[in-house]
Amino acid sequence: MSPLLVFIIRRLIQYIPMILAVIIVTFLLVRLAPGDPTYILVGEVGDESFVRAARERLGLDKPLYEQFVIYISNVFRGDLGYSYLRSEPVAKLIVERIPATLLLVLTAMFISALIGIIAGTIAAAKKGAADLTLSTLSIVGISIPYFWLGQIILIIFAVWLGVFPLGGMISVGHEYQGLQYFIDVIYHLTLPAMTLAIFNIAFTTKITRGSVLEALTQDYILTARAKGIPESRVVFRHALRNALIPVVTYTGFNTGVLLVGAILTETVFAWPGMGSLLYDSIRLRDYPVVLGIFIYGSIIVILANLLVDILYGILDPRIRLR
Amino acid sequence: MGTHPLLKVENVKKYFPVGRAVFGRSKQYVKAVDDVSFTIDVGGSLGIVGESGSGKTTLAKVILRLLEPTSGKVYLDGVDLFSLNNKELRKLRPKMQMIFQDPMASLNPRRKIMHIIGQVFKTHTSIGDVEIRERVVDLLEKVGLTPPELFLDRYPHELSGGQRQRVCIARAIALNPKLLIADEPVSALDVSVRGQIVKLLLEIYEKHIDEIAYIVISHDIALIKSLCKDTLVMYLGRVVEKGEVRRIIEEPLHPYSQMLISSIPVPDPEIARNRKRIPIGGEIPSLINPPKGCYFHPRCPYVMDRCREKTPSLINVDDRLVSCYLYSE
Amino acid sequence: MNDSRILEISDLKTYYYTSRGIVRAVDGITLDLKKGESLAIVGESGSGKSTLAFSIMRLLPDNARIVDGSIWLYPEKIDLVRLSNDEMRKVRGRRIGMVFQDPMTFLNPVMKVGDQIAEAIMYHHGCTQKVARKRAVELLERLRIPDASNVALRYPHQLSGGMKQRVIIAIAISCNPEILIADEPTTALDVTVQAEVLELLRGFIHELGMSLILVTHDLGIVAEICDKVAIMYAGKIVEIAETYSLYKSPKHPYTIGLLKAVPTVHKSSSEVGGIKGNPPDLVNPPAGCRFNPRCPYVFEKCLGEEPPLIRVNNDRAVACWLMM
Numbered sequence: 020m021s022p023l024l025v026f027i028i029r030r031l032i033q034y035i036p037m038i039l040a041v042i043i044v045t046f047l048l049v050r051l052a053p054g055d056p057t058y059i060l061v062g063e064v065g066d067e068s069f070v071r072a073a074r075e076r077l078g079l080d081k082p083l084y085e086q087f088v089i090y091i092s093n094v095f096r097g098d099l100g101y102s103y104l105r106s107e108p109v110a111k112l113i114v115e116r117i118p119a120t121l122l123l124v125l126t127a128m129f130i131s132a133l134i135g136i137i138a139g140t141i142a143a144a145k146k147g148a149a150d151l152t153l154s155t156l157s158i159v160g161i162s163i164p165y166f167w168l169g170q171i172i173l174i175i176f177a178v179w180l181g182v183f184p185l186g187g188m189i190s191v192g193h194e195y196q197g198l199q200y201f202i203d204v205i206y207h208l209t210l211p212a213m214t215l216a217i218f219n220i221a222f223t224t225k226i227t228r229g230s231v232l233e234a235l236t237q238d239y240i241l242t243a244r245a246k247g248i249p250e251s252r253v254v255f256r257h258a259l260r261n262a263l264i265p266v267v268t269y270t271g272f273n274t275g276v277l278l279v280g281a282i283l284t285e286t287v288f289a290w291p292g293m294g295s296l297l298y299d300s301i302r303l304r305d306y307p308v309v310l311g312i313f314i315y316g317s318i319i320v321i322l323a324n325l326l327v328d329i330l331y332g333i334l335d336p337r338i339r340l341r
Numbered sequence: 342m343g344t345h346p347l348l349k350v351e352n353v354k355k356y357f358p359v360g361r362a363v364f365g366r367s368k369q370y371v372k373a374v375d376d377v378s379f380t381i382d383v384g385g386s387l388g389i390v391g392e393s394g395s396g397k398t399t400l401a402k403v404i405l406r407l408l409e410p411t412s413g414k415v416y417l418d419g420v421d422l423f424s425l426n427n428k429e430l431r432k433l434r435p436k437m438q439m440i441f442q443d444p445m446a447s448l449n450p451r452r453k454i455m456h457i458i459g460q461v462f463k464t465h466t467s468i469g470d471v472e473i474r475e476r477v478v479d480l481l482e483k484v485g486l487t488p489p490e491l492f493l494d495r496y497p498h499e500l501s502g503g504q505r506q507r508v509c510i511a512r513a514i515a516l517n518p519k520l521l522i523a524d525e526p527v528s529a530l531d532v533s534v535r536g537q538i539v540k541l542l543l544e545i546y547e548k549h550i551d552e553i554a555y556i557v558i559s560h561d562i563a564l565i566k567s568l569c570k571d572t573l574v575m576y577l578g579r580v581v582e583k584g585e586v587r588r589i590i591e592e593p594l595h596p597y598s599q600m601l602i603s604s605i606p607v608p609d610p611e612i613a614r615n616r617k618r619i620p621i622g623g624e625i626p627s628l629i630n631p632p633k634g635c636y637f638h639p640r641c642p643y644v645m646d647r648c649r650e651k652t653p654s655l656i657n658v659d660d661r662l663v664s665c666y667l668y669s670e
Numbered sequence: 671m672n673d674s675r676i677l678e679i680s681d682l683k684t685y686y687y688t689s690r691g692i693v694r695a696v697d698g699i700t701l702d703l704k705k706g707e708s709l710a711i712v713g714e715s716g717s718g719k720s721t722l723a724f725s726i727m728r729l730l731p732d733n734a735r736i737v738d739g740s741i742w743l744y745p746e747k748i749d750l751v752r753l754s755n756d757e758m759r760k761v762r763g764r765r766i767g768m769v770f771q772d773p774m775t776f777l778n779p780v781m782k783v784g785d786q787i788a789e790a791i792m793y794h795h796g797c798t799q800k801v802a803r804k805r806a807v808e809l810l811e812r813l814r815i816p817d818a819s820n821v822a823l824r825y826p827h828q829l830s831g832g833m834k835q836r837v838i839i840a841i842a843i844s845c846n847p848e849i850l851i852a853d854e855p856t857t858a859l860d861v862t863v864q865a866e867v868l869e870l871l872r873g874f875i876h877e878l879g880m881s882l883i884l885v886t887h888d889l890g891i892v893a894e895i896c897d898k899v900a901i902m903y904a905g906k907i908v909e910i911a912e913t914y915s916l917y918k919s920p921k922h923p924y925t926i927g928l929l930k931a932v933p934t935v936h937k938s939s940s941e942v943g944g945i946k947g948n949p950p951d952l953v954n955p956p957a958g959c960r961f962n963p964r965c966p967y968v969f970e971k972c973l974g975e976e977p978p979l980i981r982v983n984n985d986r987a988v989a990c991w992l993m994m
């Protein structure tokens with residue numbers, strides 16, 4: 020077996036207890052949160068017997084620990100249960116939505132990595148005005164809440180200027196195919212991806228700047244300068260390459276934050292991903308869906324971290340994957 | 342305590358795969374350490390000299406299991422180091438310490454000296470902060486960084502090379518190791534500081550003579566002479582000669598040792614430029630495809646037919662061990 | 671005689687600005703170097719040798735400044751101190767190469783060593799990467815690195831200390847610079863390899879007319895390859911002389927002490943006395959001659975007034991009141 024495969028399998032096994040912990044914690048959190056789904060199902064004024072029947076059907080009459088054991092054993096059989104409200108398997112509901120969320124998150128990640136790394140490197144290499152501007156912008160970017168930012172962007176570009184759609188992922192009423200479909204999706208994707216990316220661009224800029232500044236103080240930079248090669252090459256080939264290692268780590272850590280951002284962004288832009296599903300499900304106390312999304316979310320975060328570990332091995336030859 | 346082998350190294354080998362860097366497997370190997378054996382008694386000290394790249398640092402790291410061995414056995418005080426699991430190894434770490442070739446690279450640039458040395462106690466003992474501080478102060482005094490208060494809050498880059506090396510030594514001796522390996526402890530230091538560090542190492546050695554064993558790695562045989570009684574001479578991952586340092590300097594037996602002694606620069610331009618040296622040069626040895634037979638034969642002035650065929654084994658000659666056919670029979 | 675001059679340093683002062691005060695690491699140094707000449711700079715740790723080297727390369731850290739003096743590069747007679755960054759870059763690598771002191775930290779850890787050498791060749795000779803890589807391997811072979819073509823593909827952490835040091839030398843000489851500044855280039859090498867590397871440098875000096883500034887504390891190496899020796903003490907040159915006569919009859923008390931302090935195989939470093947006392951703090955150097963607290967021949971004049979570097983005969987200058 021190739022060492023890479025061994026490494027991946029080894030890591031995945033190590034992650035099992037983590038996933039278990041995530042399930043326990045979210046299960047408890049969700050159940051301890053105020054609100055009872057039966058009333059939402061049946062309505063506040065429903066007959067007491069209706070309520071009891073509904074509770075029995077959903078298994079909510081059993082003690083908490085029993086519910087938990089049942090839930091866990093189902094999860095391990097690959098069964099995340101049924102949505103209370105939509106009477107569809109939770110897994111199916113979520114899986115349908117994953118591509119949209121991934122598209123949004125990966126686009127935002129790509130944009131922010133590209134812009135953030137370049138801006139951060141320039142800020143570090145060019146002291147003075149460029150640095151000040153970029154650093155200030157990044158601090159502003161980090162401190163703006165998604166929800167608010169999303170609404171502002173929506174108002175400016177979709178409502179006032181009308182250059183982008185108000186929401187959704189495809190234009191309703193058209194049956195676009197092939198390239199047209201692709202363009203239509205990009206057209207819808209622009210605003211939410213921008214909203215989600217802004218925080219990350221700011222964040223990546225900040226991290227990259229610090230990391231490149233640090234790399235520029237290292238001795239091997241002197242060796243590079245002593246060769247008489249252009250300063251841009253010193254910065255991008257020598258300093259940035261070393262600086263990327265911490266940047267990648269933080270980006271990995273940041274996947275979770277990005278997913279949370281995606282929830283808010285998706286709600287604002289009616290993007291049909293896991294985020295808007297989660298938002299609705301929390302509002303309506305649709306426990307199985309909420310739990311299911313958490314489980315999928317943590318798996319995504321874990322996979323992102325696995326990817327970071329692999330990237331490490333590529334970026335830093337001193338690290339041997341074990 | 343009578344003398345008994347504190348460290349026993351048996352047929353240790355370390356081959357590094359080279360070629361594809363990250364994920365793939367490579368078919369080529371660098372035979373950095375190739376079948377090395379020796380023992381050191383309690384209170385013993387052993388030097389390791391050899392050409393650059395002959396595997397000195399690698400051997401040291403394998404002995405301490407900072408690198409995983411390819412094969413062989415190492416016993417420290419009877420404990421088979423290569424059979425320990427990570428947890429057992431961690432427990433034993435304080436007992437075997439290394440002073441690294443690069444003092445700067447082995448000190449965390451963002452930590453103050455207090456933290457760097459204190460960390461050792463934090464990881465391996467359960468003593469409290471106040472006592473840790475006392476111990477660190479004691480150690481700094483012991484290695485001659487006085488007054489200690491002046492150094493506790495400094496960062497490594499605020500120290501001179503010699504002072505940094507003292508910090509490394511302090512950290513290494515913090516938990517009374519049984520085995521101390523110093524890799525090129527003074528090669529980065531200048532002459533005047535060098536003398537002071539050598540004195541310090543000797544002092545520590547003499548103070549702990551009935552519990553400690555010492556290995557000093559250097560390419561400078563004069564340094565080995567001032568620190569150790571015996572030495573190994575390594576060439577391309579193998580031991581070619583072992584014996585008392587003084588004797589090897591006076592009368593090197595192996596042709597490589599002879600070359601080593603004769604190329605020591607002499608601080609006198611007249612002698613330096615007119616003296617006869619054993620010519621250096623010849624083929625550059627390879628560690629990936631080492632020559633057949635004796636590894637030194639392509640550069641050896643006395644090469645014979647059999648040197649090209651079979652590796653000579655280490656044999657007893659007078660007061661030492663040599664691996665060379667010149668001395669067999 | 672003056673037309674063969676290649677570098678002239680006049681009254682150079684480089685200071686570090688620190689929270690403790692101003693460190694006068696290089697404090698008024700005057701030197702010249704001829705084409706094909708090799709000059710040794712010798713002195714204790716902290717005497718400012720590396721600072722001098724970095725000043726010539728204009729690679730000083732942010733807290734350092736060249737406060738006074740000039741560094742003239744011939745034949746054009748351009749002052750390196752006043753050159754723009756862009757023009758200075760053209761000087762580096764091609765005209766002045768530098769070997770850095772610490773082999774462990776001066777190589778980029780995430781770049782293959784062969785590529786680190788090839789980079790400069792590619793840039794200065796405008797050749798393809800393939801050609802440059804081949805040249806890099808050839809250089810490594812000349813520096814007697816075993817399995818050079820394989821080593822070129824490795825990362826620094828896969829090399830031994832001595833191999834890293836030779837890679838740094840290879841980078842510096844890869845573009846055949848007119849002047850090579852080598853800061854302790856052989857500390858991590860065993861004597862046999864050291865002898866070979868010195869031989870190689872000597873070859874460069876003779877074949878290509880390269881000039882060498884060798885920073886070292888090893889007087890053995892100096893005796894092997896240098897024509898001239900400058901002895902530095904606390905940021906100043908105290909004696910500069912032709913190698914043979916310096917070893918035969920050192921004049922400055924510090925030089926005398928240094929020569930006595932050299933360990934050899936026969937008298938090992940614990941036996942040699944060294945010079946008593948410690949080098950001075952460069953923030954507050956002693957008044958008068960900076961060596962006076964450690965000097966066995968100190969007299970009144972030394973405490974009050976600083977001795978200038980005076981030419982005592984054709985090939986020697988000394989800064990000591992005893993000589994005047």
Ligand SMILES: Nc1ncnc2c1ncn2[C@@H]1O[C@H](COP(=O)(O)OP(=O)(O)OP(=O)(O)O)[C@@H](O)[C@H]1O
Pocket residue numbers: 357358359371372373391392393394395396397398399400442560628827828829830831832833858860
């Ligand atoms: N991680 C590694 N991967 C591949 N090869 C390695 C690795 N570490 C060391 N080597 C190789 O092993 C050989 C021995 O290296 P080692 O560092 O032990 O030499 P050394 O005797 O300490 O030399 P020096 O005196 O120059 O420090 C060298 O050829 C080196 O290139």
Ligand SMILES: Nc1ncnc2c1ncn2[C@@H]1O[C@H](COP(=O)(O)OP(=O)(O)OP(=O)(O)O)[C@@H](O)[C@H]1O
Pocket residue numbers: 502531686687688693695713714715716717718719720721722731733771952
């Ligand atoms: N970045 C810095 N900031 C402040 N002081 C410095 C800095 N670099 C060096 N110094 C100080 O300048 C003086 C000269 O240092 P330099 O490195 O030039 O000495 P050196 O002669 O090369 O010594 P060594 O033989 O140890 O390399 C020393 O006192 C040192 O502490």
Ligand SMILES: [Mg+2]
Pocket residue numbers: 397398399442524830831832
């Ligand atoms: Mg080594």
Ligand SMILES: [Mg+2]
Pocket residue numbers: 719720721771853
């Ligand atoms: Mg220096």
